Amino acid sequence: MSTDESVLQGRNFVSFAPGISAQLRADILDCLLYAQLSADQKHDRYRNWKPWIEQYQRTIYQKGGRLTGSIDPGMVTIRRLRDLRYLPASAFGRATSPELHALMAGSLHTLLSSEHANTFFSSWFSSGQSESFQVVPCRASGTGAVDILVCGLQMTTRGVKPGLLFWDTLSGDMIVRTNGASFSLTEQSYAPYREKISRYLTDAAKKAIAEL
Template identity: 55%
Template sequence: MSSRNDTLLMGNNLVSFEASVSRSLRDDILDCLLYAEHSANKKHDRSLHWKLWIEQYQRVLYQNGGRLTGAINADQLIIQHIRELRYVPYAIAGSATSRELQAVLERSISKLLDSSHARTFFNSWFSSGRSESFQVIPCCANEGGGVSILVCGLQMTSRAFKPGPVAWEAGGDLTIRSNGGSFLLSEESYQPYRERIRAHLARQARQAILEL
């Protein structure tokens, strides 16, 4: 990878990899995250039962090679503008946020807010009483050869909506709920699940093509 970290927007997941994460492990992690999302979607409607959804998402990671190493603070805070999201990492620091993961989390959120994707993403739902959720997932290499993965789930609900000159500048009381944890995944721990998950994702892709 050419930069200090590589950040990908995958649906409602903002995934960041430190440059030291190998290509093969990066592919394994992306497959596992996508599989976790499919599995959580089958169990729960994230718009109605977000807490159950994000807990199922993490459970699937744990059941498919991810060793749980910590948890972020399940907290609730209120901000006035979307741009204040960059302060969220300091509010949710818990046993999951090592110094390395904290740094990648901060850079990930800053990169999201500075991107055109953020304007598109938030402008599509920003209205009073609307709720949306997404995951910020920084990943960094572990000294033992695996990868530390932080799942930072955030649910945002807008209240007391105040229109701005453009949607991006709108404000109000934005309630943010956090839930997540850190996991350690290695090629060895993921190996028993790799082919089954790849086969599942391939079937899902074929089905999506047929439905078109």
Template identity: 25%
Template sequence: MNAKMIGSTLTSFVGEVSEASKQDIQDCLLYAQLYADRGRTSGPWTWLSNYQYALFSLGFSLKAYIVEQPLLISDAHQVRDYKVQVAGMGSSERLANLLGVLFDSLHLERDALSYLNEPPIASHATHYQCAPCERTQQGELVVFVCALQLSCTPHDKNPALTFVRLNSKGGSFQFDAAVYAAMKNEVQDVIRDFTNTMIQNVEL
């Protein structure tokens, strides 16, 4: 399966998505990456909030959101069965299946094992993000932004005891090409110097 790493976001498409629509969504995701990178990060999910804010400004609307369900990990194999729970409309079985494929490419199990075997002295977290996209049977373009955080936190009273957790946030966004059209030239001006260095083809 072909995919792309757009900044720090792994994305791929399912369904009949035209090349023009793929390019528009790719441009939007890169713009959101640049916007979030330049913003202030005062908390573990601030970067994601900035990223989503940029998407809203480009004609994306939230149709469903991920319900936070932190998973306490005692065995690295647990990440294989991690599922995100979604509230609202806008997700599909195809996107869920593609999300699972993208998860497998993020090395979550390897990183969880590293935290369990060699926990850092201070609290530490690793962040991942994927954004599978599809054109639904109703003709809507949907991007499912899923941010993952794998964290390792030492116990307050017993530093030898650490807690490894996996959590997710994000949601399903519908893309409105007509709204984006008014900002397309501005977006392309912003991302022009970054497309060659921040977009890579990936084979899953």
């Protein structure tokens, strides 16, 4: 893979830098989706986002991710979605190596320039609306592991009226809260959980289809 690959899965916007094996990409996507579903079972992400994102991170740690750093919880105010790409470097805290910071910036730029963003954001711009998602850049570490930066973002709109384009607003602003951590994951560290998580996700998908 010669270029970055970006995937929107549930509420996880995941980007893979070159050099990550197909098995590890699949492992990471399964682990992140499992973490999302696990957090959903324990907390309401609309009302209790902080414990929700903390449970999300805890699940990654419990399923083979070695904790390597943290993003200190923070809050900024922006006027437009496209301003997300200018989030200060300090928002990424101790979790950010120069490489992961560059990948994070690139991931935000790619997200906000993609059809994923149009699909994800266009339906919820009204005053007082709260939404959250995770931007998760991943890069090969050179030791067989993948460095994963989880940046959870919760956005709450205030006095917003839709603009002509989904990334613009006519008035109001958005409060953006950040929380996250960085992890290192290998095929070996995830192996004890791979089969069980795969079965869980398969069963969850079947249940969701049956409920349609």
